[in-house]
Amino acid sequence: MRVWGWILYGVLAAIGLGGFFLRFATGHQLAGYGSYVPWGLWVAAYIYFIGLSAGAFLLSALVYVFGVRKLEPIAPLALVVALASLLMALVTIWFDLGHMERFYYVYLRPNFRSMMAWMVWLYTAYGLLLLAELYYALRRHLPRYVDRGGITGFLARLLVKGRKTPFTQEEIHRDEGIIKVLGTIGVPLAIAFHGGVGALFGTVVAQDLWHSPIYPILFLTGALLSGGALITAVYVFFWPRKDEEWRELSLFLGRIVLGLILFDLLLEWAEYSIPMWYGVGPEFKALWSTLFGRFWYVYWVFHILIGVVVPIGLLLAWGLRGRVKAIGLASFLVAITFLAIRLNLVIPSLVHPKLEGLMNAYRDHRLVFAYLPTWFEWSVVVFSVALGFTVTYVLVRILPVIEGKLLKEVA
Amino acid sequence: MKTAFGFPNLAVEVGMSEVESRRAFLEKVASTVFAGMVLGGQPVKAGAEPAKVELPPRPPDGPILPELEYEDVLLRMQRDLERALNKGTTPKWVMVIDTRKCVGCHACTISCAVENKLPPGVVYRPVVEEQVGVYPQVTWKFLPRPCMQCDNPPCVPVCPVGATWKREDGIVEIDYDACIGCRYCLVSCPYQARTFDFGENWTQNTPGQGQMPYEELPTFEWGEVHVRKEGVIPNSPVGNARKCSFCLHRIEHGLLPQCVTTCIGRATFFGDASDPESLVFQLIHQPNVMRLKEELGTEPRVYYLV
Numbered sequence: 001m002r003v004w005g006w007i008l009y010g011v012l013a014a015i016g017l018g019g020f021f022l023r024f025a026t027g028h029q030l031a032g033y034g035s036y037v038p039w040g041l042w043v044a045a046y047i048y049f050i051g052l053s054a055g056a057f058l059l060s061a062l063v064y065v066f067g068v069r070k071l072e073p074i075a076p077l078a079l080v081v082a083l084a085s086l087l088m089a090l091v092t093i094w095f096d097l098g099h100m101e102r103f104y105y106v107y108l109r110p111n112f113r114s115m116m117a118w119m120v121w122l123y124t125a126y127g128l129l130l131l132a133e134l135y136y137a138l139r140r141h142l143p144r145y146v147d148r149g150g151i152t153g154f155l156a157r158l159l160v161k162g163r164k165t166p167f168t169q170e171e172i173h174r175d176e177g178i179i180k181v182l183g184t185i186g187v188p189l190a191i192a193f194h195g196g197v198g199a200l201f202g203t204v205v206a207q208d209l210w211h212s213p214i215y216p217i218l219f220l221t222g223a224l225l226s227g228g229a230l231i232t233a234v235y236v237f238f239w240p241r242k243d244e245e246w247r248e249l250s251l252f253l254g255r256i257v258l259g260l261i262l263f264d265l266l267l268e269w270a271e272y273s274i275p276m277w278y279g280v281g282p283e284f285k286a287l288w289s290t291l292f293g294r295f296w297y298v299y300w301v302f303h304i305l306i307g308v309v310v311p312i313g314l315l316l317a318w319g320l321r322g323r324v325k326a327i328g329l330a331s332f333l334v335a336i337t338f339l340a341i342r343l344n345l346v347i348p349s350l351v352h353p354k355l356e357g358l359m360n361a362y363r364d365h366r367l368v369f370a371y372l373p374t375w376f377e378w379s380v381v382v383f384s385v386a387l388g389f390t391v392t393y394v395l396v397r398i399l400p401v402i403e404g405k406l407l408k409e410v411a
Numbered sequence: 412m413k414t415a416f417g418f419p420n421l422a423v424e425v426g427m428s429e430v431e432s433r434r435a436f437l438e439k440v441a442s443t444v445f446a447g448m449v450l451g452g453q454p455v456k457a458g459a460e461p462a463k464v465e466l467p468p469r470p471p472d473g474p475i476l477p478e479l480e481y482e483d484v485l486l487r488m489q490r491d492l493e494r495a496l497n498k499g500t501t502p503k504w505v506m507v508i509d510t511r512k513c514v515g516c517h518a519c520t521i522s523c524a525v526e527n528k529l530p531p532g533v534v535y536r537p538v539v540e541e542q543v544g545v546y547p548q549v550t551w552k553f554l555p556r557p558c559m560q561c562d563n564p565p566c567v568p569v570c571p572v573g574a575t576w577k578r579e580d581g582i583v584e585i586d587y588d589a590c591i592g593c594r595y596c597l598v599s600c601p602y603q604a605r606t607f608d609f610g611e612n613w614t615q616n617t618p619g620q621g622q623m624p625y626e627e628l629p630t631f632e633w634g635e636v637h638v639r640k641e642g643v644i645p646n647s648p649v650g651n652a653r654k655c656s657f658c659l660h661r662i663e664h665g666l667l668p669q670c671v672t673t674c675i676g677r678a679t680f681f682g683d684a685s686d687p688e689s690l691v692f693q694l695i696h697q698p699n700v701m702r703l704k705e706e707l708g709t710e711p712r713v714y715y716l717v
Contacts, residue, residue, distance in 0.1 A: 024643050027650065028609050035532060035606035038594035098592015098607065098650030102572075105591055111573035116595055120571065205565055205707060206601035354603050355556065355703070357541035362520065366532030366609055 009389065016386040019379025023095050030376035034366030036358070037350040041343070041373035042096040045381045047197055048226065048342040049089035049388070050123075051219065052335070054194040055227015056082040057130065057186060064133070064176075064183035070252060073245070076401045078231050079134045080392055085227075086127055088388035095380050115200040122193035129189065133182045135159065136175045140167040141400035152398045152406065194223045201345070208282040209349035218267050222341065225260040229334035232257055236328030240402060240410040247324055254327035257334060258315045261308060282352055290348040298340050307337030347371055484677050487690050488667055495683035496665060501579045502683035504657055506668070507694045508555050509716040512678035515540060515553035519670035519679060526658065526669035528630045530639065531613055533606045535655035536670050555679065557670065558583065558604040558655035559703065559711035566596035566605060575652075581712050582657050587637055587647040596652050601704050602711075610641030610649040631660040657681070684712075 022030060033040035060078035062068040094100055107124075110117040143163050145156035167175070198219030201210040232253040239246050272291075275283040290299055311330035318326035351369050353359055359369050396407045403410060495502040515538055523529070523536045539554040564583050567575050574589035575596060597605045612626050629636045630648070633656055640646035658668035666672075671681045682691035694700070695714045702711045 027641055027643075027645060028607075029611060029641075031609075034609075035597060036603055038597040038607060096593070098594070098652075099590065099645065099647070101644050102589075102591040105572040105574075105589060109572050109589070111568070111570055113568040114571045114595070116569065116571035116593065200595075204569070204599050206599050350598070354601055355539055355554075357539040357554070358537065358556070358603060360540040361537035361556070362534045364532045364534070366611075367534065367537075367606070 009386070012382050013386045013390075015379050016383030019376060019381075020383045022376055023380055026376075028098065030374060032372055032374040032377060034364075034368060034371075036353070036367055036369050037347065037371040039096075039346055039350060040371055041377045041381060042092050044342040044346040045339065045384065046089050046093040046096070047219070047346070048339045049085050049092060049384065050197060051194065051223035051338070051342070052227045052230050053082045053085035053089060054190045054220070054223035055225065056085060056231050057126075057190050057227070058224055059228055059231055060133075061183045061187050061190075064137075064179045065187055070249065073249065073403060074231060074235050076134065076137045077234070077396070079130060079137060080395045080399075080401050081231060081234065082227075083127070083130045083134065084388040084391040084395070085230075086123065086130065087391055088384040090123065091387060092381065092384045115196055115203055119193060119196050119200060122189060122196060126186070126189050126193055129182055129186050133179055133186065136179045136182070138399055138401065138404075140172050140175060141404040143167065145400070145406075150398075155398065190223075191220060194219050206354060207349040209286040209352075210345075212271065214267065214271055218264075218271060221260065221264050221267055222338065225257070225264050226335055226338040228253070228260055229257050229331040229338075232331035233328050233335055236324055236331065240407070242324075247322075250324045250327050251320065251322070254315055254319050254324075254330070257327075257331050258312065258320070261312060261334060265308060286348045286352045289351070290344050293348075295347075299344055302337050302340035303344065306333055307340060484680065484690060485667065485672060488671065488680060488682055491682045491686065491689040491691070492662070492667060493665060495686055495689070496662075498686070500685070503685040504560070504581050504662070504712065505682065505684040505691050505695060506557060506560075506657065506671075506713045507680040507691050507700075507716060508713065509676075509678045509680070509694075510552065510554060511716065512676040513538070513553040513555060514676050514678075515551060516675055518673045518675055519555055522669045522673035523655070526661075527632055528625065528628050528639075529653075530608060530626070531611045531615075533608050533653050535604075535606075535653070554715070555670070556602060556604065556703075557657070557713060559602050559709065559713045560655075560657060562710035562712065563708055565599045565601060565707075565709060569595045569599045571595065582659055583654075584633055584656070584659075585652060585654065587633070587635070587651050587653075590647070590651040592650040592652070594652060601707055601709065605652045605654045608639070608648045608651055608653050610639075610645055612641075632656050634660045634663055 031040065031042075056078045059071070060075045060082065063071045063075040094103060097103060106117055106120045110121065112118065139160055142156040142160045143166050145152050146160065146162055146164050147153065148156065195216035198216035201207070202212055202215035204210050232250070235246075235253065236250050272287055275281065275287050278284065290296075311334050314326045314330035314333075319330055320327070351371060353369050359367075361367075396402060398406070400406055517538050519536050520534065520538055524534065527535065529535065536555055536557045539556050541552050541554070543550050543552055560581055560583050562577070562581065564577060567577055567583060570590075571593060572589055572591055574591070575583060575585045578584050592607070594607055597603075597607060612622055614622050614626060627638070629638045632648075632653075637648055638646060639649050641649050658666070658670075661668060668679075668681050671679045680691050680694055682689040684692055684695060686692055694716065697716065699717055700714050701717055702714055704711075
């Protein structure tokens, strides 16, 4: 099993590196999007990853800010996953830029009327906050590792300045206080930046399907669901000790995931049912093509069947009755298929022409109202996924993330 | 029954076929002219008075009085342009497109691509084509679509780095050296008037060696010199959002936009809307003027005569 996992990782990493080099060597030429569908898989993947990050972070905030002690064991892991997903998101959207070398212009000459500028600034603040929170969550364990060699020892010496005496209860209490303050800043920050991503789409008056006040809320719920499901799946499958505590916490997380699936479905119903009822107009047309168009299966198979029906069935029939692996599988399916929701959010509005007849005006493969991600685009997304996994794995290897210990010590 | 120009066809209404009426008309004209030649300056005798001649149908924009000399609108617009550039205050540039005169030849699209050396996939002024009706009761309508240079442009506030803005003269400008290529403006334009330069070339994947000379020429958009080049760090405007500039670089040198000078039907007009003497001022104050997607409140600077 473990061997197959590493083989899979190796294959993904190879594909990802291929995409990475192709992106630099050929720019955007191998991508399938054009000027009428300017955003494609990379933007969808980016909002998917950033949602995972916001969701994982908000889960950790349940512990650090709202004092849900039950979830305490997974809080540092949630922070690590949030950090890795943030990195995945930023790398993916960086690849999407036409001029990657100019990304820092968003810092040098921001236009704060643009939701995108806000987003980048808030991400930066959020990324720094994550690092600080992780530092205060982990440093109490570091004195034990100061004498070690390798990167763990180096980091331990660097971060606690060579201190060998363990942290006292008082000091730990003080650190918890600092984390609480950071988390308290972080919650509105996460709501702002992810709600902001929703607003980035919702404010576009030209895209009828996006131009809806429900978008920021939909994005936040989606973040909680996808991020929560990801942490649940990671916890169920990869937590080193599968004891009674693990079992109980998995059941707790399973119930949260089920509740969030249902709540997300409710918001989706609100978003879809109203334009569908009036049955005319561009919103209706875009939704109709989402549901019954060429890519109907993205909605019905990947989202509704694998992302909603099967997980709910797994949770109700087995998971919440004590079969913990079913909770893990259900959460894994929810987290993975969430990309289908993000794709259906970005693409259908764009493939709908804003001026009838524009498609007849000029023949070019970049000026069409159709989009299918190319293998190149998928390979770049695979690069981000492999990168995120690598970062998470390396961090749990070199830092005492799991129960204050390194992965090797608890495994 | 209406003719092609919208005038009632009298001949058909009184029951004659069009061919017959034309023949009858020509006979009358010929006999009148002939009679005039024979009779010289003498008055025509009573009784021999020629039957009343019906004037041939005229296009609505033709000369009202036949004795007036016809002047090409380009000359008028050229004078308007010179006046606007010399008056000392900032002009208010607008474009007017007479959809009734557009024949769908796409010459403006092509001349624009030539003027700005546009690569494949980048187009500033496509002519939107739409079929009206079903064969055989069918016709086409044509709608050239430059950048609307909106007074309330949705593409400007979304730019994260402020690389695009509204100029005082009304043109929405892009700084190609600041644009990061995020394509948020492409998504935000309700007219889809912005296109992305993917770094493709016309000679790409064609037999032959290297690029054609026209592909290596610089573009003078926005009054700057840019030489395209793809690569790890592409040379702008590769990797940028691009759009129609109303040929700002030509206007600054006293030339009309390329699409205006190329229009074979004289269907495109350009000028200063703050000058009541200008042709465009008169055109945009006609009752048959409209703008695209008025309901969005974008206040386009491109007017259509319908």
